[in-house]
Amino acid sequence: MIRYTLRRLALAVPTLAGIVVLVFLLLHLAPGSPVSAMGAESGRRVSARAAEEMRRQYGLDRPLPERFGAWIGRIARLDLGESFVDRRPVGERIREALPYTLLLNGLALLLTLGIAIPLGVAAGGRPEGPLDRVSGVALFALYSLPSFWAALLLQALFSVRLRWLPLYGVASDSAPTGLGGLLDRLEHLALPVVCLTYGSLAFFARLVRSGVAEMRQQDFVLAARARGASARRALWAHAFRNALLPLITLLGLVLPGLLSGSVIIEKIFAWPGVGRLYFDSILARDYPVVLALSLLGAVATLAVTLAADLAYALADPRVRDGTEAR
Amino acid sequence: MSAAQELSVPLARPRAGLPGSGGVALAIVVLLWLVAAISPLCARRAAEIRLEERLASPSATHPFGTDDLGRDLLARVVVATPISLAIGLTAAAVSVLVGFAVGASAGYFGGVTDLVLSRLVEVVLCFPVLFLLLALAAFLPPSPTAVILAIGLTTWPGDARYARAEVLKVKDLDYARAARAAGASAPRILIRHLLPNILPPLLVSAAFGVAWAILAEAALSFLGVGLPASTTSWGGILAAAPTYIEEAWWMALFPGLALFLTVAAYNLLAEGLRSRTVGRGRG
Numbered sequence: 001m002i003r004y005t006l007r008r009l010a011l012a013v014p015t016l017a018g019i020v021v022l023v024f025l026l027l028h029l030a031p032g033s034p035v036s037a038m039g040a041e042s043g044r045r046v047s048a049r050a051a052e053e054m055r056r057q058y059g060l061d062r063p064l065p066e067r068f069g070a071w072i073g074r075i076a077r078l079d080l081g082e083s084f085v086d087r088r089p090v091g092e093r094i095r096e097a098l099p100y101t102l103l104l105n106g107l108a109l110l111l112t113l114g115i116a117i118p119l120g121v122a123a124g125g126r127p128e129g130p131l132d133r134v135s136g137v138a139l140f141a142l143y144s145l146p147s148f149w150a151a152l153l154l155q156a157l158f159s160v161r162l163r164w165l166p167l168y169g170v171a172s173d174s175a176p177t178g179l180g181g182l183l184d185r186l187e188h189l190a191l192p193v194v195c196l197t198y199g200s201l202a203f204f205a206r207l208v209r210s211g212v213a214e215m216r217q218q219d220f221v222l223a224a225r226a227r228g229a230s231a232r233r234a235l236w237a238h239a240f241r242n243a244l245l246p247l248i249t250l251l252g253l254v255l256p257g258l259l260s261g262s263v264i265i266e267k268i269f270a271w272p273g274v275g276r277l278y279f280d281s282i283l284a285r286d287y288p289v290v291l292a293l294s295l296l297g298a299v300a301t302l303a304v305t306l307a308a309d310l311a312y313a314l315a316d317p318r319v320r321d322g323t324e325a326r
Numbered sequence: 327m328s329a330a331q332e333l334s335v336p337l338a339r340p341r342a343g344l345p346g347s348g349g350v351a352l353a354i355v356v357l358l359w360l361v362a363a364i365s366p367l368c369a370r371r372a373a374e375i376r377l378e379e380r381l382a383s384p385s386a387t388h389p390f391g392t393d394d395l396g397r398d399l400l401a402r403v404v405v406a407t408p409i410s411l412a413i414g415l416t417a418a419a420v421s422v423l424v425g426f427a428v429g430a431s432a433g434y435f436g437g438v439t440d441l442v443l444s445r446l447v448e449v450v451l452c453f454p455v456l457f458l459l460l461a462l463a464a465f466l467p468p469s470p471t472a473v474i475l476a477i478g479l480t481t482w483p484g485d486a487r488y489a490r491a492e493v494l495k496v497k498d499l500d501y502a503r504a505a506r507a508a509g510a511s512a513p514r515i516l517i518r519h520l521l522p523n524i525l526p527p528l529l530v531s532a533a534f535g536v537a538w539a540i541l542a543e544a545a546l547s548f549l550g551v552g553l554p555a556s557t558t559s560w561g562g563i564l565a566a567a568p569t570y571i572e573e574a575w576w577m578a579l580f581p582g583l584a585l586f587l588t589v590a591a592y593n594l595l596a597e598g599l600r601s602r603t604v605g606r607g608r609g
Contacts, residue, residue, distance in 0.1 A: 011445070018449035026461055140597075144590035146541055148548050149582030152567055156575040167571070253451075260456035264545060266566065278457060279549065282464045290461065298452040305452070 003311050012306055018296045020075065021289055024068055029227070075295070081288035085281075090292045094274060101266070101273030105190065107259045108196035113228075114199050117240075118316035120132065120208025124243075125235045127213045143202040147261060151268045165190055168270040191267045196261050200254070206251070211243030242248070248312045252305030258295050304313045329541035348598020354591035362408035372558060381574045391576035394566060399576060399590035403584050405559045408586065411541045413474055420478025422528060425485025430516050432486070433493030444490070447483040447567035455480055456545075463546045468554040477542045481535060488531045492524035533596035537589045544585050560585045 060140060062070075074081060080090035123132040141170040166172065166188050171181070216239045224234045264276030270276075274293060281289035313320040344549035376396035384391040390399035432443035450458070458480040496502060497520060505519045535591030547561030555562065560581045567578035 014445045015448045015452065016447055019452055022449055022453075052350070141590065144537070144586060145591050146544060146582065146585055146589065148545060149564065149586060152564065152571065152578035153566075153575075156571055156578055158483075160572050161577070181389070197425070237369040246566065256457075258451065259454035263454075263456045263460065264549070267549065279460065282460050294453060294457050294461070297454050297457060301452040301454075302545070 001312065001320055005310060008188055008306060008309055008313075012302060015302060016157075017300065019295065019302065022296045022299070026294070042152055044319060071291075080292040084279075084286045085284050085287050092289045093277065093289060094292060094296070097272060097274045097277045100271060101259075101262055101275060104189070104192055104196060104266070104271060104273060105262060108200070109195045109254070109258070111193065111197045112200045114205055115197075118203035119233060120205045121240050122210050123205070124212030125216060125231075125239070134211070135209075139202040142198045143206070145198070146267060147195050147199055148264050150198070151191065153193050154194065155268075168268070170271065192265050194272055195268075196258070197266050198253070200260065202255065204247075206244065207247060208240075211246065212239050215239040215243045229302060244315055245312065247274040248315070249305075249308050252301065252308040255304050256297065256301045335451070339607055347594050348602070351594035351598055353592050358407060358411060358588055358591065362411050365404050368401040369560060372399070372405040380579075381570060383574075384576055389407050390580040391574065393563070393577055394396075394570055394574075396562070398442055399423050399563070399580055403560065403581050404584060406560050406563065406581070407584070408556060409428055409470065409553070409559055410540050410543060410585070413477075414536045414540035414588075414592070415469060417474045417477035417481075417539035417543070418532050420474060421439075421481040421535050421539070422485050422532045424478065424482040425487075425531075426489045426521075426528065427485030428482065430492075430493045431491030433490035434497055434512065434516055434520070443486075445488045447486050448526060450483045459546065460549070464551040468551070470553060470557070473543055473552050476546070477539045484537065485528075485531055488522070489528065492527050493520055496520055496523050508537065526599075530596055530600040530603060533592055533599055537592035537596065538593065540585070541589050557566060565578060 007326065024230045078091075079092075082088065083090055083093055086093075119135060123129075123135045125234070126132060142252060155167055158165045168187070168188075170188055172184050172188075175182070212235070216235065218239075220242075221234050221238045229238070259275065263279050264275070265271070265277055266273045266275035278293045280286075281293070332413055346604060376392075379388075379392050379396040380394055382392040382396070388398050388400065389600075390403060393399055393402065428443050428447065432440040459476055462479065463473060463474035466476065493516075502515060502519055505515045510519070519603055543552055543559070544561035544564070547559045548564050550565060553559045563581040564578065564585075565573075567581075570577055
């Protein structure tokens, strides 16, 4: 296990380096400069001298390798720089937005797993049964449903027509404190959480279903039944537990997916999380924020993937001994 | 983008379990291309601005209602069809081509080549797809080519992984060894001998890729960084919907419905293709 861990860690080092280089290149070779975006934003032309001044101030007149070196130096000191837009530290802006995104995605993930696992096990336990057929069609439809369209329709129905839920935002201005305030916040969370949940729900429920459907015919599940285990126990303790293993490695890929989903949903529901911060920063050519968020998103994904791989190897010795080709 | 979650995991798409649906999907796709073929007939009606009829609800004259400039929504949805289909197809092609080149080389040559190329794939996969997509789309000048490149260049790692795995399966089979023994060059073996044999699984991946690309283009245009505003697209029409969500629900409903149907049809087609190529109809 130690050897496997070391090998896996060694492979992550070049990936990390690749992430850093890619983030930097992507933004600094891009044609739209922050100076020209500022001019367009304010609706007036930036004079050539003012633009030059700004370029020097932000170090944009330096050659690319020099800027890269300076950037690496700052990253190593965990200094993410200042936002071009409001001159505040990038780290501070991200720290402000992060709790909103964690709340939204944490709830969505809990809801996803809470529904996907029982549904997938029930459907996979009786393949081609009524539940499997109905849920198969429904999940396929959800799987193809564009989240921004779903968001618009839910807004039109629940916020405009029925007036049950707020259109967007985090909380009402006139929200009472205490229990009423909590309720108000939950009402604001409802639609964005639903929009973030259904897509990953469709994905996970179908994965669990196909894993369980495959496992239930395996010898060890049949043997458990023969030993007198109940159908329920054979399904959950034997079929599902073994179907769960390959799912662990997929958890690493959930994070970038959730961040992607957050960009669109946070924009539509005016939710002040990192997804919207990223989108606004892209439009404003706020390089330091875009660089920092891309870097953090990719590094977090790398870390989660690594942890998932190690957990998988811990649970399944065949992986770390290399006896099973992966 | 349909919860981009699953879209960033192209390898692991689970089975739909919908037998016999491939034919239905093919019929819908053919129908969509027919609509695209006749769409120029609607161009004049789609461009006709009638401010006195703005935001009219669906009726006999305007089955889908009208938009904020009084343009007929049905005509606009029809006119937007070819660009969505074409971008979906070309972006998926870019993705599969780049993915095949990288993945097949990694699988075929192995060793250091594999190590380096696989790290590259892993690097790109670590980024949230939409982060890369937005950056590329926003920083390239708005045009269909930019959208195609942005989508193709962010989604190829999935295809590369797929191609690598498929090449590994066949590269040491007898026919490949025979070609090598006969002195064929590596590119020739890859393209003439291995590619035809791994084409069916690549096509499945490509069909999913088309659905994905159509969704991605719509999402980009919806966010205002996709196609230029002068090009009518489903995402572009939807972009105006939030402003009028209080008075004109039809502006949100119909363009999205067209998008949903198209994406579902391509996904279903891919599922159908897969159950044919993989054969084993288990479950």
